Amino acid sequence: MPSTHWSPDSSSRSSAPSTSPLPWTIEPTTTTFTSTNTTLDPAEAAAAAASAFINDVLDKIPLPRWVIYSIFAVGGLLILICCLCICIKCGCRKKKKQRQKKDDKVKLIDMDGKSAAALVQSDVMDADYGSTNQEKRGKMLYSLEYKTVQSELIVGIKKADGLKAMDLGGSSDPYVKVYILPDKTKTCETKVFRHTLQPIFNEHFIFQISKSTLLNSTAVMQVFDFNRFHKHNIIGELRLQLCNVDWNHVIEEWRDLAEPAKFEEENLGEICFSMRYVPSAGKLTVVILEARNLKSMDVGGSSDPYVKVQLALDKRKWKKKKTCIKKKTLNPYYNESFVFDVSFDQIQRVNLVISVWDHDAVTRNDAIGKIFLGCDAAGNQLRHWADMLSNPRRPVAQWHSLLSSQQINSSLTLKKKIPLASKLPL
Numbered sequence: 244m245p246s247t248h249w250s251p252d253s254s255s256r257s258s259a260p261s262t263s264p265l266p267w268t269i270e271p272t273t274t275t276f277t278s279t280n281t282t283l284d285p286a287e288a289a290a291a292a293a294s295a296f297i298n299d300v301l302d303k304i305p306l307p308r309w310v311i312y313s314i315f316a317v318g319g320l321l322i323l324i325c326c327l328c329i330c331i332k333c334g335c336r337k338k339k340k341q342r343q344k345k346d347d348k349v350k351l352i353d354m355d356g357k358s359a360a361a362l363v364q365s366d367v368m369d370a371d372y373g374s375t376n377q378e379k380r381g382k383m384l385y386s387l388e389y390k391t392v393q394s395e396l397i398v399g400i401k402k403a404d405g406l407k408a409m410d411l412g413g414s415s416d417p418y419v420k421v422y423i424l425p426d427k428t429k430t431c432e433t434k435v436f437r438h439t440l441q442p443i444f445n446e447h448f449i450f451q452i453s454k455s456t457l458l459n460s461t462a463v464m465q466v467f468d469f470n471r472f473h474k475h476n477i478i479g480e481l482r483l484q485l486c487n488v489d490w491n492h493v494i495e496e497w498r499d500l501a502e503p504a505k506f507e508e509e510n511l512g513e514i515c516f517s518m519r520y521v522p523s524a525g526k527l528t529v530v531i532l533e534a535r536n537l538k539s540m541d542v543g544g545s546s547d548p549y550v551k552v553q554l555a556l557d558k559r560k561w562k563k564k565k566t567c568i569k570k571k572t573l574n575p576y577y578n579e580s581f582v583f584d585v586s587f588d589q590i591q592r593v594n595l596v597i598s599v600w601d602h603d604a605v606t607r608n609d610a611i612g613k614i615f616l617g618c619d620a621a622g623n624q625l626r627h628w629a630d631m632l633s634n635p636r637r638p639v640a641q642w643h644s645l646l647s648s649q650q651i652n653s654s655l656t657l658k659k660k661i662p663l664a665s666k667l668p669l
Contacts (some may be wrong), residue, residue, distance in 0.1 A: 260397070275601065380404035380479030380500040381440070385417075385464060386447075387494040389457060396423070396450040396485075400433055401495070403492060406440040407478050409468035414438045417471040417478065418622060421448050424461040428653050430646060432622020435469045458486045466500060469623065471641045474513065477503045478501060510607050511612035511647065512537035514550070514599060517640035518616075518631045520590060525583040527554075530578070531566050533642065533666070537573040540601035540609050545571045547602040552581050555617075557595045559658045568602045590632070594619055594655060599645060612645025 304311055386399030400419045409415045418435040429450060436442035439497050451458065465480040479500025488494060514534040532549045540546045547570050553563040562583055569575035585593055596619030601609045616628040623643065630639045 245266075331467060342482060371375070376660045378502075379405065379407065380502070381466070382497050382499045383464065383481060384464065384495070384497050385481065387485075387488060389464070389490045391454060394451060394453050396432075396452050396457060396462075397447055398450065398464070399447045399495070400444045400464065401447070401665065402441070403466060403500075404441050404445040405553055406429075406442075406466065406500075409476050409478060410438075412438070415478065417442050417466055418469055419444060419446075420465045420467060420622070422463055423450050423452065424463060424612065426456075426460075428649060429648055430654075432624075435623065435626055460485050465503060473642065474621075493562075510573070511534065511645040512599065513642050513644050514612075514614065515640060515642045516597060517637040517638040518595070518627070520585070520631055520638065521588045521636050522590075522641060525584055525586045527583045527590070527593075527595075527639070528580060529597075530580045530638065530640075531582070531597075533576045534599060535575070537599060537645075538611050539573060540611060541571075546573060546611065547571065548573075548575050548599055549602055550597075551578065551598045551600060553596040553598070554583055554585070555596060555655070555657050556589060557592050558594075558619075561593075591618060593617055595628075596651070596655070596657075597643075598648070598651075610648045611650040613644060613648050614643045615651055619655065625638070 254616070275341055301308065301311060302460045309358065332637040381403055382405060384401035386397075388397040388403060388565040389397070390397070399422050401422065403417060403419075406415055416435055416437050419433045419441070420430060422430040433444045433446045436444075451574075454639070462483045463480060464483075466478040467475045468478055469475055472497055480503045481498055481500065482504070512534055513536060515532045517530045520530070520531075529552050531552065534548065534550070536593060537546055538547055548567055549568045550566045551563060552565065554561045562582045566577045566579045567576070594615050596613065598613040599611040601611055603609065616624045618628070622627060623641070626638065627641045627643070630641075
């Protein structure tokens with residue numbers, strides 16, 4: 244059967260049905276997609292995962308992306324600058340060492356033709372004075388004056404500079420201890436300066452000494468680093484032979500601190516105790532905690548130590564208590580508390596005397612060492628007392644080095660006789 248087709252040139256359409264497609268009918272086309280299985284490289288997969296993780300993290304930060312990128316850029320720049328500084332510093336050190344080696348070689352060449360003894364002597368002098376291994380301890384400005392009429396030696400501790408740093412923070416807590424040898428009947432201390440290597444003391448100490456004794460004596464000025472809970476470390480010292488001093492005028496000069504002597508100081512030990520004062524209740528509480536490195540008093544190289552706690556009011560013996568005896572030890576532990584009734588008016592006139600004794604059942608008990616605190620004290624003892632008064636109702640603990648009984652007795656000069664109760668100051 245013939246089929247009817249439509250052409251653009253035809254002007255009429257056939258009404259008869261036809262199986263051929265209509266002119267407005269789009270014949271379906273079949274599109275074939277060929278799927279290709281692409282396998283990502285492991286490195287690319289890891290990079291894609293890391294990128295996705297970073298994007299997730301950045302999305303959680305409540306800041307615009309440009310702010311985050313700026314922070315990262317600044318941080319990277321700072322790290323780069325630090326690395327450059329470290330590299331430059333290392334390079335400068337290396338060049339300095341090379342320059343020093345070259346200078347040493349030049350010196351050796353200049354010494355050519357001289358004896359070997361000259362070379363050895365030069366090295367010895369450099370080791371003593373010019374070597375970098377010599378430890379610098381700082382210097383101190385002091386003054387000396389002797390008044391013949393009063394038989395008084397006035398030792399002035401002015402200031403110090405460039406002290407050796409003893410603390411981890413690169414600083415120290417310096418104070419100065421002054422005494423006269425060989426008698427050493429009096430030991431004076433300056434106040435403690437916190438966190439400084441250039442303290443200004445401006446303190447003067449007077450020693451009663453005759454002119455004949457003065458010419459055979461040595462003035463010792465020791466600079467210590469204060470530590471409340473450990474042994475005070477010595478930074479350096481000055482030892483002045485007083486026979487070599489021109490006493491016609493006042494001496495004032497700077498001098499470098501030397502390494503401390505290790506043979507003259509007698510170690511009597513240390514004691515740790517705390518004090519607390521409650522003004523409203525008028526209660527002074529002293530807790531004897533422990534002692535260490537006490538001087539051995541027995542034949543077997545040990546001691547039987549106990550501690551005596553004594554109060555002196557207006558330089559008169561007032562109240563006293565003592566701890567139990569610890570047998571055969573140089574490091575006793577007590578932790579015993581003593582409470583004294585001391586009014587607020589009396590606390591200004593009270594001195595606390597702490598003494599360590601060696602108990603003996605047969606002979607007389609021997610004093611190992613003493614320490615006293617109060618408004619009449621000086622140095623670390625006065626500071627501990629002031630810390631207690633400035634922190635009411637709070638215990639303040641500190642270690643103290645024991646001094647000889649002779650030193651404490653000459654400094655405190657207690658009156659042995661106790662006045663009648665009616666004449667006691669209230």
